[in-house]
Amino acid sequence: MEKIRPADSQSNVAEFSVSEISGALKRTVEDRFGHVRVRGEVSGYRGPHSSGHAYFALKDDRSRLEAVIWRGVFSKLKFLPQEGLEIIVTGKLTTYPGSSKYQIVIESVEPAGAGALMALLEERKKKLAAEGLFEDSRKKPIPFMPRVIGVVTSPTGAVIRDIIHRISDRFPVHVLVWPVRVQGETTGDEVSNAVAGFNALPEGGPLPRPDLVIVARGGGSLEDLWGFNDEAVVRAVAASDIPVISAVGHETDWTLIDLVADRRAPTPTGAAEMAVPVKADLEASVARLSARLKGAISREGDRKRQTLQALSRALPSPDQLLALPRRRFDEAAGRLGRALTAATQRKRLTFNGVRLSPGTLERRLGEVRRRTAASGERLPGVFLALVRAQRTRFDRDAARVSPTALRQRIVHWRDRLAQAERRADTQVAMQLKQGHASADQAMRLAKSLSHEGVLERGFALVRGPDDLPIKRARNIQPGLELQIQFADGTTRAVAASDGRKVAASPKKPKPSDKGPRDQGSLF
Structure with missing residues (x-):
């Protein structure tokens, strides 16, 4: 090992660079261990990277060892690692100086049985399935258009931002976030309490009760997602009266909450797309x-x-309809004259046959007197009977007409009048709201079409002395007075023959400059 130089003139301790220390440790580990066989449970495996290499970890109940399979070796493996599977690998132990880690470079992989966590997960899954918690008949339909959505996730991660952003893009609704830890020992209790808490919110309370609950978390290893395999979480979701969408992990990840939830989303963004329509x-x-x-x-x-029109063409004409009645009328009119003549003759014969005499008149007058006297005798009885009948009818009508019935009818019509007033108020408010929305839309459209927005981006509008826009450079003559309008005001200038610009003091835009006019050339 090469010495650098003493760190201090008074000390004989040599200095080493970081690279020298890392290289020495790398050589020591590789020389000491060489090829080894390691047994452990696969954790964090997501398949080969885009580069073709595979990165994951081997772990047991106390330790964790980083592992890597290079692309050339990965394509030759007969048995590929799987998440949670216990395997035996053969490789070379080395270090990675870039992050001060040691790892094993795997050259072969053999199966060694299911891992402890996977075995526990399968046992718990069978137990809850035997209770019927995963049955499709227990699952509730997702509301088509929820008014309030509750989200159970970490408030600081990217998951909640993705969900809110996706819901805002598709159909903005009220979103309630129940913050929980999505990794660690307390994850199960916090998530189950959050689901139960949303269900405990009363209808019409100060905090709106969600119509739908989304339980979301980003991807991770089996250990990272283990809190969502907690039995308390599964039972809380199964007992929820509110439909629940599970969005835990990525497409390939699955937990027990995915089996008990009413819907499973491959990603948190997919859960937002399931929750609301476009x-x-x-x-x-x-x-x-x-x-x-x-x-x-x-x-x-x-x-x-x-x-x-087709049926009208099949109907007969008015002349055809009136032909037969008209003929009958004509025949009756012809017979009427003859009948009048015959009737007159019969009446004349009857009148000529009657002999008028004083005795006959007296007899007829006597008969009339007798009939009149008889009628006069019956008149009081008939009058009393008529009075009794009218009194009976009056009493019957009076019994039907009572103040209670009138009051009931008045109350009925008063309620209908109040309902009509409320409907009228609601209709007026709705029309006003629609009018305001139309006016706001028109204002936004007018603002987007105005040339002032173009001026704000750094363009300018050039006008001549006649206050008309100049669209071409060839229309500018030397010495011509120009008005150049910017976003914050208007400046006067004079065109020079050698390309120089002479500018005067800026002036504030006239009120007429704000109105819609021909925008001319913008540069």
């Missing part, structure tokens, strides 16, 4: 259905109109 797609679907409805109504109207 607002623009919904608006497009509504517009498309509205157009189809209008088209269907128009086509149905045309079809009905054509059917009516």
Whole structure:
């Protein structure tokens, strides 16, 4: 080992560089151990890297050893490592000076049985499956358009930002975050308490109760995700009245919460996409259905109109309908004259046959007197009977008409009037809200189309003495007075023949400069 020089003139202790120490340790480890066989459980394996190399770790109940398989060796392996699997590897022990770590460079891999964590996971999975917690019949449907979404995750990681960003892009809703630790011994208790806490929120309380809960965490090794295999978490999700989406890990990761949740998302971003629809797609679907409805109504109207026209052509004309009645009327009119003549003759014969005499008149007057007297005798009884009938009808009507019935009818109509007033207020408020939204949209559109936004990006508008925009450089003559408008004001200048610019003091923009005008040339 090469000496550098004494660190101090008064000390005989030699100095070594970091590279020298790292190289010495590397040579010592490689010379001391050489090729070794190591038995351990695979942890953190995600398949080969984009470079073709594979990086993971071997561990037991007390220690952890970093491992690497180079691309050339990886393509020749007959047995590939798997997450949580216990294997026996043969390789060379070395160090990695870049991060002061030691690792084994694997040359061969042999299976050695399932790891302890995987065995425990399978045992717990069988126990909970026997209780029916993973049955599809227990799973609840995800609401199509939730108003409030609860998220159980770490408040400082990238997961919550990805979820909120994705929900805001698709369909902005109210998001409640219950902060928990997503790694460590307390993960199971905190996640189960968070799910139970969301379910305990009352309807209509100061804090809105979520319509959907997302349990999310980024990727990691089996140990990192072990808190989501906790039995308390599985039972809390199974007992949740609120639908739960599990978004723990990446596509290849799985935990027990994925089996009990109502839906499993491959990533936290995928959970956000499952939770809410795309607002623009919904608006497009509504517009498309509205157009189809209008088209269907128009086509149905045309079809009905054509059917009516076809049926009208099959109906007889008015002349045909009135021909038979008109003929009957003419025949009756012809018979009427003859019938009047015959009736007149019969009446004349009857009148000529009646002989008028004083005795006949007296007899008829006597009959009339007798009938009148009889009618006069019956008149009081008939009058009393009529009065009794009217009194009975009046009493019956009076019994039906009561103040209680009138009050009930008044209350009924008063309630209907109040409902109509509330509906009118709601309709007016909705129309005002729509009007405000339309006005805001128009203002944003006008602002986006204004030339002032272009001036803010560093462009300028050149006008001549006539206050009209100059669109071409060839239109500028030497000595011409120019007005150059910037974003913060207008400056006067005079065009020079040799390319020099003479500028005067800036002036504030006129009110007329703010109005929509021909923007001219911007440079």
